[in-house]
Amino acid sequence: GENVEQHPSTLSVQEGDSAVIKCTYSDSASNYFPWYKQELGKRPQLIIDIRSNVGEKKDQRIAVTLNKTAKHFSLHITETQPEDSAVYFCAPNTGNQFYFGTGTSLTVIP
Amino acid sequence: NAGVTQTPKFQVLKTGQSMTLQCAQDMNHEYMSWYRQDPGMGLRLIHYSVGAGITDQGEVPNGYNVSRSTTEDFPLRLLSAAPSQTSVYFCASSYGPGERGNTIYFGEGSWLTVV
Numbered sequence: 001g002e003n004v005e006q007h008p009s010t011l012s013v014q015e016g017d018s019a020v021i022k023c024t025y026s027d028s029a030s031n032y033f034p035w036y037k038q039e040l041g042k043r044p045q046l047i048i049d050i051r052s053n054v055g056e057k058k059d060q061r062i063a064v065t066l067n068k069t070a071k072h073f074s075l076h077i078t079e080t081q082p083e084d085s086a087v088y089f090c091a092p093n094t095g096n097q098f099y100f101g102t103g104t105s106l107t108v109i110p
Numbered sequence: 111n112a113g114v115t116q117t118p119k120f121q122v123l124k125t126g127q128s129m130t131l132q133c134a135q136d137m138n139h140e141y142m143s144w145y146r147q148d149p150g151m152g153l154r155l156i157h158y159s160v161g162a163g164i165t166d167q168g169e170v171p172n173g174y175n176v177s178r179s180t181t182e183d184f185p186l187r188l189l190s191a192a193p194s195q196t197s198v199y200f201c202a203s204s205y206g207p208g209e210r211g212n213t214i215y216f217g218e219g220s221w222l223t224v225v
Contacts, residue, residue, distance in 0.1 A: 032212045043200060043216040044153070089152060091214070096160070097168070098143060098204070098214055102152035 002027045006090055006101035013080050014109050021104045023090030024072040030092040033066055033073045036100075038087045047088075048075070080108045111136050116201040116217035123191040123224045131186040131220050133201035139215075141206040142184040146170065146197040147219075153200065159184055160206065191224045198222070 003026035013019050023033075034049035050057045050064045050073065057064050061080075066073040073092070077084055085108045090101045116133045123129055135142065143158035155168030159178040173195060175187040184203075188195060201217040 034213065036214070043218055044214075045216070046213050049213070093212060096206075097155065097158065098202075098212075099155060099169070100145075100153040102150070 002030065002092060002097070002099040004090060004092060004099055004101040006088075006104050008104060009102065010105045010107075012107045012109060015080060015082060017080055019075075019077045019080055019084070019106055019108075021075045021088055021090075021106070022072055023074065023092065023101055025090075025092040026071065027092070027094065028071065029094050030071075031094055033064065033090070033092050035062075035064060035075045036089045036091065038089065038103075040086070044089060077106075080106075082108050082110050084108050113137065114201055114203050114215050114217040116199075116220055118220060119218065120221045121223070123188070123222065125191060125193060125224060127191050129188050129191065131188075131199055131201070131222075133184045133186065133217060134182050135184075135201075135203040135215070136182065137203060137215065138181065139203035139205055140181070141204045142178065143168070143202050143214075144174070144176065144184070144186045145200045145202060146195075147200060148197050156186065156199075188222075193224045196222060196224045 005024045031052040036044040037047045038044040061078050063076040087103045114135045140161045144156040145153040154170050157176040159165045199220045202214045204214045
């Protein structure tokens with residue numbers, strides 16, 4: 001199966017600063033690159049995704065960038081707010097099996 | 111739509127007991143899967159199904175069975191519970207590859223403790 005790594009595993013930022021989380025994967029056939037957010041005690045939910053024919057996608061304060069050659073993609077959060085505190089997971093896949101990274105715990109300090 | 115519904119939400123089992131976690135979705139999704147989540151380990155795939163009558167193993171299938179007799183339902187069976195199976199379990203579903211996208215929808219989770 002896909003070998004997925006996320007870095008960093010924990011991240012603390014001051015409110016208003018930016019946060020970047022990187023996901024590397026092994027399967028060159030992967031063509032779908034989503035990020036999920038999981039708040040404490042809740043289920044993971046999709047926050048943004050990108051497909052392999054697009055290099056970057058932005059949705060308000062969050063963006064995802066993709067480098068297929070290097071097999072990594074990143075989540076960018078700008079102007080962080082306390083409600084961004086959560087665990088973030090990447091799950092690159094071809095649509096047949098869904099393997100998640102080990103997660104990045106983001107803490108936004110007010 | 112209710113989305114993905116899983117029960118029970120909380121369960122305590124004794125070592126050696128068996129039980130079934132129920133999962134149902136009403137979105138007509140072909141793909142369904144079960145994950146377990148342990149601290150520091152992320153979400154690990156237990157079993158998955160790409161359609162009724164078809165199931166396959168994920169990363170950590172030992173000690174678990176699944177079946178998919180209908181598109182809607184995908185129960186997870188613990189055959190003989192062990193303390194190592196103490197975890198939070200998530201059922202999930204998606205359309206699978208294609209134009210409608212691969213977004214995964216999760217149930218609310220089942221907290222299982224084996225003593």
